[in-house]
Structure formats: C-alpha cells, structure tokens
Amino acid sequence: MHPFSDIPSATIAALGEQKLLPRIRRWLGSAMPAAPHGMGDDCACLPVPRTGRNRAPLVTVDPVIYGEHFDDAVAPRAVGQKLLSRNLSDIAAMGGRPDAAVVALALDPRVRLEWLEGFYRGLAATARRHGVPLVGGDLATHRGGLVATLTLLGHSTGPRVLTRAGARVGDFIAVTGVLGGSLMSGHHWKFTPRLAEGAWLAGRSEVSAMMDLSDGLAKDVHALTPARARAALFGDLLPIRPGQDLRAALGDGEDYELLFTLRGDPADARRLVAAWRKKFSRVPLTVIGRLEPAGAPSDGTIDLSAHHGFAHFG
Amino acid sequence: MHPFSDIPSATIAALGEQKLLPRIRRWLGSAMPAAPHGMGDDCACLPVPRTGRNRAPLVTVDPVIYGEHFDDAVAPRAVGQKLLSRNLSDIAAMGGRPDAAVVALALDPRVRLEWLEGFYRGLAATARRHGVPLVGGDLATHRGGLVATLTLLGHSTGPRVLTRAGARVGDFIAVTGVLGGSLMSGHHWKFTPRLAEGAWLAGRSEVSAMMDLSDGLAKDVHALTPARARAALFGDLLPIRPGQDLRAALGDGEDYELLFTLRGDPADARRLVAAWRKKFSRVPLTVIGRLEPAGAPSDGTIDLSAHHGFAHFG
Numbered sequence: 009m010h011p012f013s014d015i016p017s018a019t020i021a022a023l024g025e026q027k028l029l030p031r032i033r034r035w036l037g038s039a040m041p042a043a044p045h046g047m048g049d050d051c052a053c054l055p056v057p058r059t060g061r062n063r064a065p066l067v068t069v070d071p072v073i074y075g076e077h078f079d080d081a082v083a084p085r086a087v088g089q090k091l092l093s094r095n096l097s098d099i100a101a102m103g104g105r106p107d108a109a110v111v112a113l114a115l116d117p118r119v120r121l122e123w124l125e126g127f128y129r130g131l132a133a134t135a136r137r138h139g140v141p142l143v144g145g146d147l148a149t150h151r152g153g154l155v156a157t158l159t160l161l162g163h164s165t166g167p168r169v170l171t172r173a174g175a176r177v178g179d180f181i182a183v184t185g186v187l188g189g190s191l192m193s194g195h196h197w198k199f200t201p202r203l204a205e206g207a208w209l210a211g212r213s214e215v216s217a218m219m220d221l222s223d224g225l226a227k228d229v230h231a232l233t234p235a236r237a238r239a240a241l242f243g244d245l246l247p248i249r250p251g252q253d254l255r256a257a258l259g260d261g262e263d264y265e266l267l268f269t270l271r272g273d274p275a276d277a278r279r280l281v282a283a284w285r286k287k288f289s290r291v292p293l294t295v296i297g298r299l300e301p302a303g304a305p306s307d308g309t310i311d312l313s314a315h316h317g318f319a320h321f322g
Numbered sequence: 323m324h325p326f327s328d329i330p331s332a333t334i335a336a337l338g339e340q341k342l343l344p345r346i347r348r349w350l351g352s353a354m355p356a357a358p359h360g361m362g363d364d365c366a367c368l369p370v371p372r373t374g375r376n377r378a379p380l381v382t383v384d385p386v387i388y389g390e391h392f393d394d395a396v397a398p399r400a401v402g403q404k405l406l407s408r409n410l411s412d413i414a415a416m417g418g419r420p421d422a423a424v425v426a427l428a429l430d431p432r433v434r435l436e437w438l439e440g441f442y443r444g445l446a447a448t449a450r451r452h453g454v455p456l457v458g459g460d461l462a463t464h465r466g467g468l469v470a471t472l473t474l475l476g477h478s479t480g481p482r483v484l485t486r487a488g489a490r491v492g493d494f495i496a497v498t499g500v501l502g503g504s505l506m507s508g509h510h511w512k513f514t515p516r517l518a519e520g521a522w523l524a525g526r527s528e529v530s531a532m533m534d535l536s537d538g539l540a541k542d543v544h545a546l547t548p549a550r551a552r553a554a555l556f557g558d559l560l561p562i563r564p565g566q567d568l569r570a571a572l573g574d575g576e577d578y579e580l581l582f583t584l585r586g587d588p589a590d591a592r593r594l595v596a597a598w599r600k601k602f603s604r605v606p607l608t609v610i611g612r613l614e615p616a617g618a619p620s621d622g623t624i625d626l627s628a629h630h631g632f633a634h635f636g
Contacts, residue, residue, distance in 0.1 A: 025633060025634040043485065043487065048486070049485050049487075050412040050413075050416055050486070050533055051415070053378050053379070053416070053478075053483050054378070054379040054381060064367050064368070065367070066365040066367055067365060067475065068364060068458070069424045069459060069471075070426070070462075071428055073463075073464050075466075076462065076463050077462075098364040101365070102365045102367070108381070110382075110383045112384070112473075114385055114428075144381065144383070145383060146383050146385065148384075148387060148391075148634065149387075150390060150467065150469060151389060152389075155428045155467070155469045157460075157469075157471040159381075159383060159473035161475075162365070164367075171357065172357075172363050173363075219364055220364055319339060320339040
C-alpha cells in the first residue's frame with residue numbers, strides 16, 4: 009500500500025492530531041499500558057524495574073524508512089512488525105530480554121489513516137507476542153517522508169552481557185539458522201528474533217562474543233574478528249537458504265541470525281552443539297570456521313575481501 | 323548551512339560508513355563512553371544503575387527534522403543542541419534527571435560532513451553540560467530527508483513522578499520564565515531545560531501536576547485541566563517576553579518552560595513562590611490563574627477557545 013493519499017479525507021491531516029491519538033491507543037490496544045506507563049505524558053515511566061542483581065540495562069534503536077526499508081508493495085502490518093523485530097534481534101545479540109519500547113514517527117500529513125492503522129496493529133501484535141509494552145512515543149510532521157524510529161530497552165539475563173568483543177585466535181565461528189536471500193524470500197519481514205537462543209548462548213561459558221547478522225556475514229564477521237586475526241570461513245560449511253548460493257549467504261544481509269564465537273577445543277564445540285540440538289531442535293546451529301592468526305595460510309577458506317555486505321550511504 | 327551538498331567529496335557518501343564512524347566518535351569526544359557503554363555493539367549497555375530506592379525510570383523521545391524544525395539558516399550546532407535540550411525539557415517536566423541518550427539519524431547520502439560535524443559537536447556540548455552520556459545510536463540512509471531522533475533515559479529524583487494528571491478544581495496554575503516569541507527571539511535554540519527547577523518542584527507537596535510548554539500555553543494547559551474543570555487564566559498576570567504580546571504568549575509554543583498546578587490556599591501558594599525566589603532568584607515564577615468548575619462564570623479570564631497552539635499535520 010502506498011502510504012500517502014491525495015484524497016484529503018483518507019489522511020492523518022484530515023483527522024488531526026487530537027483525534028489521531030485516541031485512534032492510536034485503540035490500534036495498540038493492550039500493547040500500550042495506561043499513563044504514566046504509556047502514552048500521554050512528557051515522559052513514559054517504565055512499568056518494570058530496569059535492573060536488579062545480575063542484570064545490566066540495555067538499549068538499542070533502529071528505524072524503518074519509506075523508500076529505503078519498504079515500499080508500496082509491503083503491507084503496513086509487516087512494516088510495524090519488522091520495526092520491532094529488528095530491534096529485538098539486537099537485544100537477542102547481547103543475550104538480553106526486552107522490557108519496553110518507544111516509537112517516534114515522522115509523517116507526511118498525507119499519510120493514509122489505513123496505512124497507519126496497519127502499521128500500529130502490526131507493531132502491537134509483535135509487541136504482545138514478545139511481552140514488550142509500548143510505553144510512549146512521538147508524532148512529528150515530515151513533509152515528503154515517513155520515518156519510524158523505535159528505541160527498545162531491555163536487560164541482560166545474567167551477570168554477563170555478551171558483546172562483539174571477546175573473541176580470540178583459535179575460537180570457532182558459529183551461526184544460527186540459514187543465510188542468504190532474506191529480501192527475496194521475505195524472511196526479513198517474518199523472521200523470529202533469536203531471543204531465547206541468545207539468552208541461552210550468553211549463559212554458556214564457551215561463547216566468547218556474539219552479534220546479529222544484519223549487513224551480511226562477509227561484512228559483519230569482521231566486527232567479531234580481533235586485531236591480528238583473520239576469519240577463516242569454509243564455503244562448504246555455510247548453512248545456505250534453499251535456492252540461494254554462497255554469494256547470497258555472504259552478502260545479502262538482513263539474515264537476523266546470531267553469529268558467535270566459541271572458545272576451546274573441538275570437543276567443547278561439539279558438546280555445545282549437542283546441547284543446542286536438545287534445546288533448540290528446530291533451529292540449525294552450524295560451526296562455519298575459526299579465527300586464525302592474520303598471517304596464516306588461507307587454503308580453502310573464503311576470500312572475504314571479494315564479498316561485500318550492505319553499505320550505508322552508498 | 324544547507325545540510326546537503328552537490329559536491330561529492332563534501333558528503334558523507336564520499337567518506338563512507340566505515341570511515342564515518344570514527345569521525346563521529348571524535349566529534350562526540352568524552353560525551354560518548356567506550357563500548358559496551360557507547361557506540362559499537364548491537365545494544366548499548368547503560369553505564370549507571372537505572373533504578374534504586376525511590377527512583378522510577380523515565381524515557382522520552384523527540385526528533386528534529388530538516389524542513390520542519392530547522393532550515394538552512396540554522397547552524398548545525400544549534401540543531402544538535404536543541405535535539406537534546408527538548409528531550410531534557412521532558413525529563414524536567416516529570417521532575418527527573420537524565421541518565422543517557424541514544425540518537426538515530428536518517429540521512430540523505432548528500433549530507434555534508436561539515437553539517438554533520440557541527441550537529442554532533444553541538445549535541446556533545448549539551449550532553450557534557452548536563453552529564454548525559456550518548457551511549458549509542460543508529461545511522462540509516464534516507465534519500466531526500468534528514469531526521470534526527472533522540473531517546474533520553476532518566477529517573478525520578480524521589481519516590482514521586484510528577485505527571486500531567488493530579489490537578490483538581492481550586493488548584494492554582496503557575497509557570498516558570500517568560501512566554502511567547504520563542505521562534506522569533508531564538509529562545510528555542512538556546513533555552514536551558516528547567517531540570518533543577520523541575521526536580522525541586524517535584525519535591526514540594528503543594529505541586530499537584532506538571533508539564534513542559536511546547537505547543538503553546540493555550541493548547542498545553544488543557545492537558546493539566548481535569549474533567550469538569552476550566553483553566554481560568556488572567557491576561558494581566560501572564561509573564562510575557564519583552565517585545566511580545568498576549569497572543570504570542572498563548573499560542574507561539576516552544577517556550578520550554580514548566581507549567582504546573584499548586585494545591586492549597588493562597589497562603590500556601592505564596593509560601594511556595596517565596597521559597598522559589600530564594601532558590602531560583604533568576605528564574606521568574608508566576609501564578610497565572612486557577613482551575614475552576616467548568617460552569618463557573620469566566621469574567622476577566624482569557625477565552626482559550628480563541629487561541630490555538632501548534633497543531634501537528636496541519
């Protein structure tokens with residue numbers, strides 16, 4: 009659906025701000041608690057204690073932008089779902105759990121009410137599924153544009169926050185799910201953020217670093233690779249989405265899978281994979297390579313310099 | 323400064339994402355702590371405990387948008403300063419203190435590096451002044467637009483969070499500072515958020531409800547007015563910015579002053595005003611009216627229905 013309408017009565021401008029707010033409350037339903045824990049005041053007051061013993065507070069922010077992340081072919085529900093899901097994937101990548109979200113919309117006055125309703129209903133459905141209250145937000149005019157920015161608060165599930173730093177030479181590199189073709193297959197609209205998996209991995213001492221795959225494995229793996237090391241990945245090992253190829257698995261991006269490193273010897277890695285398969289029988293976990301010294305021979309490994317992930321501002 | 327450039331070498335696209343990130347770190351300087359408490363991971367890990375005895379966590383979000391909130395005549399530093407200041411004003415309005423911020427930028431690839439540097443340096447200067455670490459953010463492509471969205475986390479300074487709800491018929495209505503002509507005078511670029519004042523007011527039992535003035539007194543006062551009540555404001559009492567008139571004080575908006583209600587009899591109100599003047603000798607505090615029953619005679623009070631504040635999507 010094209011988000012803008014030239015029929016004045018179909019737009020948010022015709023309804024006006026004062027009447028729009030109660031509509032948004034209705035569309036969000038139980039996903040938005042009452043003030044001061046929801047919409048309607050200068051700040052939202054968070055409904056849950058944000059910290060406690062062994063819990064570190066986390067925050068992440070990601071937008072969806074008309075003309076960049078979605079176009080007229082996309083259902084507005086899917087846009088709202090994805091906006092929250094991609095932020096949930098960031099919380100998953102730290103081994104955390106989500107607590108609450110705020111959403112800021114910059115909207116052309118010609119935005120269709122119908123589009124906005126679909127967007128909020130999709131957002132609310134995903135919020136309810138993951139138990140994330142939408143505690144507030146902002147609406148602003150943005151002639152010619154449509155940008156939705158969601159900030160997600162969460163907390164670590166244990167004393168440990170699993171960051172991108174922490175991998176060492178010798179660590180194995182592993183990935184959840186299958187890679188490639190996310191845009192073509194529609195995976196990026198309907199993926200389930202790996203929250204349970206991320207929390208479980210953060211509790212395993214073998215796991216040394218973790219991130220989520222958003223810009224493509226070939227680009228993202230560098231963020232886990234320490235100085236004077238090289239990611240040695242084996243093409244034969246990569247879990248590729250059916251119908252896709254190695255190039256897609258390395259460069260397409262938007263996989264929203266977890267990429268992490270594993271300390272120890274091959275027996276440790278095998279033990280972790282076996283424990284994973286008992287716990288998450290329906291989600292593949294694959295060891296795809298190892299961190300080697302930067303100068304080591306690269307026989308048989310993928311030449312990452314020949315592959316590029318998603319580049320912003322390109 | 324026009325934020326976009328047609329000279330490729332002057333743009334963020336020419337520099338590219340990978341080289342842009344270290345620049346942003348440099349521009350932000352000490353305002354951005356190192357990861358995991360700052361830029362560089364999937365989430366930011368908040369550097370301070372977010373709650374404790376008698377402290378409620380708060381969150382607010384507000385954007386600045388090119389073509390709406392600023393234009394080519396505005397220095398990019400001022401844009402960055404205002405983005406944080408307007409969010410700080412929301413924390414002040416709940417009687418809170420700020421803890422940390424994340425900023426998400428949606429940027430046309432033609433955005434000038436020079437514009438972006440000014441923006442971040444202005445943001446960082448304001449962040450340092452108020453002790454607010456910028457713990458993370460996001461950069462995304464937005465062809466044809468420039469939207470900066472800041473989410474600010476904070477906490478109440480005591481067990482009480484002062485919301486917009488809580489006023490009753492009989493309460494006095496008071497305001498800090500002077501009103502009107504914010505856009506014309508440049509006040510909206512350089513105002514100091516009323517953080518100390520807001521926290522002090524939240525600690526006074528006479529204060530029953532509070533908000534910050536952003537859309538104009540005539541519109542905003544309705545948010546503090548309970549059902550079956552009417553805000554009786556007296557034009558002669560309004561603190562008007564020199565050179566401005568009553569209409570400007572009621573409708574211009576962007577005052578970023580605190581509007582609040584006071585419980586009790588005139589002697590209580592006088593006592594609070596006297597205590598204020600000792601504490602904040604350079605900031606005017608003015609009682610401008612009272613909450614009356616909806617049907618009460620309105621002799622001498624301002625007819626608010628004849629004045630409008632800022633309307634979004636108009």
